[in-house]
Amino acid sequence: MRLLEYQGKELFDQYGIRIPRAYLAYNTDEGKEAAARLGYPVVLKSQLTVGGRGKAGAILKCKTEFEMLPKFDELIHKEIKGELPRGILVEEIVDLKKELYMSLFLNRSKRCYSLISSAEGGVEIENVENKIIIDTPINGLSSQIAEDAARNLGLTGNTVAAFTDFTMKLSNLVNEKEAELAEINPTGILGDGSLIALDAKVIIDDNAMFRHPELKKYEQISELQAQAEKSGFSLVELDGDIAIIGNGAGLVMSTLDMVSDTGGRAGSFLDFGGRATTETIYEALRVISKIKRIDAILVNLFGGIVKTNLVAQAILEAYKNKIIDVPLFARISGAESEKAKEILKGSQAKLYDTVDEAIHAVVKEVSKERN
């Protein structure tokens, strides 16, 4: 789960990591009140989960109320990379001596957490040459490691202790909240040598959420997502017109790629997991049917354990109960596939022996619909 900036900062605050004064606002009136309380100048920050907000024009500075009102209005309605903001953070502008980069992240290949820091802040860390990467023990950073990193960054005086304290607090947060990533970019150094978090990018391990009921309030998922999750499915909504469902994440991704290579556009990715039963297929079709722009359904099911004729039965049932009304193209490998074809004869569903055939058929069908 990717937290919004203000949510990440709430966690920072709980862990004693200093953050600028700020208020979350949803309309211009609230924005005006927030700015008045903070005093101008302020910065308006669109609350989005997508990266690169600065470049995308989702962060705007305002010197006066006259300047702020239209900017607020613009931001709150501005969709960035397909996402509308969930509020605008109105924040004080702080005077900084210097900016740093800092993050703790799950290092997948090393199977541990690593601390990355750099004396260049506010930039994309991938493009930074001078960065320090240090692996940390599973229970968190030691103050010695943090202090070494501070000296390596060229920090001096009381900033060394401030940096150590700051990263230790961040490490506690990552460890206790089971984050995959906690990034503070930029981290500001104030005139007195202390540190402040100007941004927050925190990603919590979804699989650890059962241990963190306190973070539940940050979860914001669509009704459709909630339904998919309840059934144990993984659903990603995409912008095309072909709903793709199958058993297994890799298989469905592979189907997505082949559909795109054939000129089709996927409207959804739905993986109903390794345990394919007639119930799961029926349920998957029910979830898919809630997506409006779908013109056809492509099912790629690698069977083996599930019987194909039972799958066909489930599809037939879905048409009969008016769960779905668009054509369905399926590649279902497994036992009893001849029987399955017989069952679906005369319905809007067609079975194919290979995934290539099914993909060509579905792409042809939707291009017909489009014309």
Next chain:
Amino acid sequence: MIKDFDIFDILIGKENDKDYKKKSVIIQGITGSYGSTHTRLMKAYGTNIVAGVTPGKEGQNFEGIPVYNSVAKAVKASGARISGVFVPANFFLDAAKEALDNGIKLLVAIPEHIPIKDSIRVLEYAQMQGAKIIGPNTPGVIVPEIMKVGIMPAQPFKAGNTVVLSRSGTLMYEVSYILTRAGYGQKLCLGIGGDPVNGTNLIEAFNMVRYRQDIESIVIVGEIGGDSEEQLADYLIKTKFSKPAVAYIAGRSAPKEKRMGHAGAIIYGNYGSAESKVTNFAKAGVPVAKRPSDIPELLAEKSRK
């Protein structure tokens, strides 16, 4: 590097072993619906399942397999060194530790949705005990026509001399089935798992088989997320691996910053992108198939060279 772990040694043993091709396996979570279904299928395939563990169910037996309350008792009664774990995700940490404390040397971790922190802890623990973990979130491992520890169906696989290493489950079945039909039987098919942290990563899985004379080729089934394919590509160059190797990468058309089904299948920036993996494999002389069905042809081409 420590002497590489020969996975065949532990899974099937050596020809003069008394239990050659009949190595003992225990199943943790044997009485659950998932565990019991697959215990039946594994047994039918030829896996020598000697005991099961479900706390509170000791004294029962499942299709002739005795059930114990603890791994300690199951191991004591059977001498097994391999365990297939089918417990729910929130019990995994304890189940795995218990197995590792009681002499299990190869733990195949089937469950999905294990918190990363638990996986890392189990891995550290396994390292201390000199044991290997395959998974979590894996279909398991199969030595076709001999035995399997996992949830894969039997029909896609056929004995032969190709090795399939995969981050995905069903895609491993699909690719193996394609290979089987094209005449490439398999020596071993191993799912490393779809999580961000794998007990056995691609390089380690490769090291489990690279020295074997009887292996003719390797097929790597990767996907977006992380950099284990890139690391393996570098390693193939470094170790001058000369047998034919072909790869497939799923998720070329996946959007960034979206988790595509697997916890580990997510691209951040350029980290984890399909392009990066394809480029690195190309550097290592490993062709990347555009579709799974193109794999046999690429393999045939590599074998001719």
